[in-house]
Amino acid sequence: MSTVNQEAKRPLVRLDTAAKGGGLLLLIVLAVLFPQVFSNPSVTNYGVLALIFATAAVAWHIFSGNTGYISLGQAVFYGSGAYFIANVTNHLNLSGGVGIFAWVPVAGLFSGIVAIPVGWLALRTRRHTFVVITIAIFFIFQLLAYNLQSVTNGSAGMQLPLPPWIAATYNDYFYFAALIAAVIAILVSWLVRRSHFGLQLLAIRDDEDRARGLGVHTERVKLMAYVLSGVLTGMCGAIYAYYLGSVYPPFAFEAIFDLTVALMAFLGGLGTVSGPVIGALLIEPFQQYLTQQFTAAGLSLILFGALFLIVIGFLPQGIVPSAEALLKRVKEARTR
Numbered sequence: 244m245s246t247v248n249q250e251a252k253r254p255l256v257r258l259d260t261a262a263k264g265g266g267l268l269l270l271i272v273l274a275v276l277f278p279q280v281f282s283n284p285s286v287t288n289y290g291v292l293a294l295i296f297a298t299a300a301v302a303w304h305i306f307s308g309n310t311g312y313i314s315l316g317q318a319v320f321y322g323s324g325a326y327f328i329a330n331v332t333n334h335l336n337l338s339g340g341v342g343i344f345a346w347v348p349v350a351g352l353f354s355g356i357v358a359i360p361v362g363w364l365a366l367r368t369r370r371h372t373f374v375v376i377t378i379a380i381f382f383i384f385q386l387l388a389y390n391l392q393s394v395t396n397g398s399a400g401m402q403l404p405l406p407p408w409i410a411a412t413y414n415d416y417f418y419f420a421a422l423i424a425a426v427i428a429i430l431v432s433w434l435v436r437r438s439h440f441g442l443q444l445l446a447i448r449d450d451e452d453r454a455r456g457l458g459v460h461t462e463r464v465k466l467m468a469y470v471l472s473g474v475l476t477g478m479c480g481a482i483y484a485y486y487l488g489s490v491y492p493p494f495a496f497e498a499i500f501d502l503t504v505a506l507m508a509f510l511g512g513l514g515t516v517s518g519p520v521i522g523a524l525l526i527e528p529f530q531q532y533l534t535q536q537f538t539a540a541g542l543s544l545i546l547f548g549a550l551f552l553i554v555i556g557f558l559p560q561g562i563v564p565s566a567e568a569l570l571k572r573v574k575e576a577r578t579r
Contacts, residue, residue, distance in 0.1 A: 274422055278415045287414035289528045291486060294421035295479050297523035299500075300507035301428040302475035304519045305435055306468045308508055309444035312370065314469075315501040316377030317476050319361060319384045320354040322495030324477030325484035327353045329401040330394065339404035344420050347481045354477020355470045362469035366462065369451075381496065388492035400491035403484060417486045424482060425520070428475045432516050435468075444468055499547075503530065506551045512561025521562055526550075 278287050299317065307314050327350040328343070337343060365376040388395045395401065408416060435441045443464045446454035455461045484490045504519075507526045511518030533546050558565065 271426075278418050282411070284410065284414050287418055289531060291414055291417045291421050292531060293524050293527040294418065294425045295483055295486075296503065296507060296527045297520045298421065298425045298428045299476055299479045300504045300511070300519035300523045301425070301432050301516075302472045302479070303504040304508045304513065305428075305432050305475070306465075306472035307505070308513045308519070309435070309441060309448060310465055310468060311448035312366075312373050312465070313505065314377050314472075315374055315505065316361070316365070316381040317472070317504055318496050318498070318500045319381055320358055320473040320476040321480035321483075321500055322384060322388065322492075323354040323357045323473075324350040324480030325490045325495045326388070326395055326401070327477070328481040328484055329403055329490045332403050333401060337404060339406035341416060343404070343406075343485055344416075344482075347420065347424070347478050347485075350481035351474040351476075351478035354480070355474035357477075358470045358473030359466070362466045362473075366465050366469065381498070381501065385492060385496035388496055395490075395492065398492060400489050402489050403487075405488060406485075417482065420482055424475075424478050427478075429516065429520065431471065431475065432519075435471075436516055440464065440467070502548075502551065503527075506554060508561075510554050510558070510561055512563035512565070515561070515563045518561050518563040 277290055281287060281290070299321065303314065303317055306312065324347075328346050331337070331346050331349075332343060361380055365373055365380060368376055389397055391397075406413065406416065435444070443454065443459045446457070446459055447461055447465060451461055480495065484495070487494070503526065504523075507522035508519040509522070510526060511520065511522030529550075530547060560568070
């Protein structure tokens with residue numbers, strides 16, 4: 244009887260896998276066609292920013308979502324990537340064009356190098372203390388950006404070369420660069436989630452002391468995830484800096500960036516690959532809308548903070564886990 248039940252379930256499993264694969268393929272096709280369908284630069288601007296923050300949210304989740312260590316210092320790597328590509332273009336006298344995108348992965352590697360000493364210091368602490376340490380390190384880097392004139396040009400900022408593209412298709416190049424970065428981040432997150440390395444991260448999240456007792460090299464595993472997160476976040480900073488054409492300390496090291504990527508991951512759902520992406524695609528356009536509509540006295544920040552509290556209070560599991568739980572209950576009800 245059990246063999247018959249297993250044979251009956253196999254087509255359903257294959258159908259479910261095919262549906263997921265088809266849905267993923269459809270999303271990729273829609274993402275590629277987006278600039279052609281919505282050619283208005285103001286609309287493609289939303290697409291560029293949403294993809295950049297989707298990459299940053301996935302990067303945040305690779306470390307924080309899998310380990311339970313909430314990092315509020317991701318802007319350190321974001322700003323490092325931005326200033327790296329600004330220094331490269333200025334010191335090498337590079338002209339604007341598609342070739343500058345080749346430096347984006349290098350900027351990510353530089354941010355990963357920055358993440359090694361930062362992670363080694365911060366990860367010597369646990370959970371809540373770690374949050375405080377990451378915030379402190381963020382403000383240290385922000386002050387360094389103002390004071391290291393030879394590297395950052397201080398409050399005057401640094402300019403990047405202007406691309407030679409026409410206004411009608413200017414955003415498209417950045418859109419596809421951000422799309423490639425997002426696909427890479429999602430693929431990395433998927434591989435981590437299904438690897439032995441990912442299982443070690445989840446063991447740390449559940450019970451770090453027990454994981455160490457079972458032979459997991461917790462310090463090394465956490466640092467590796469932290470550096471990987473820093474690499475992907477640095478790529479986001481590099482793309483955004485080139486997109487804006489300039490880098491300033493308040494932009495490169497912005498506190499709201501850390502809260503934004505955390506909110507995106509929480510809204511989409513921790514412990515899922517698609518959750519941070521969904522959260523970013525919902526939150527970033529909404530945040531841009533609030534910024535445009537409510538600019539007086541920082542009202543947009545107040546509304547954004549209220550949204551964060553609402554998500555944490557009323558949707559603690561996030562959209563994806565809540566939807567999966569609802570579908571599971573519906574299937575069980577139909578079965579009964």
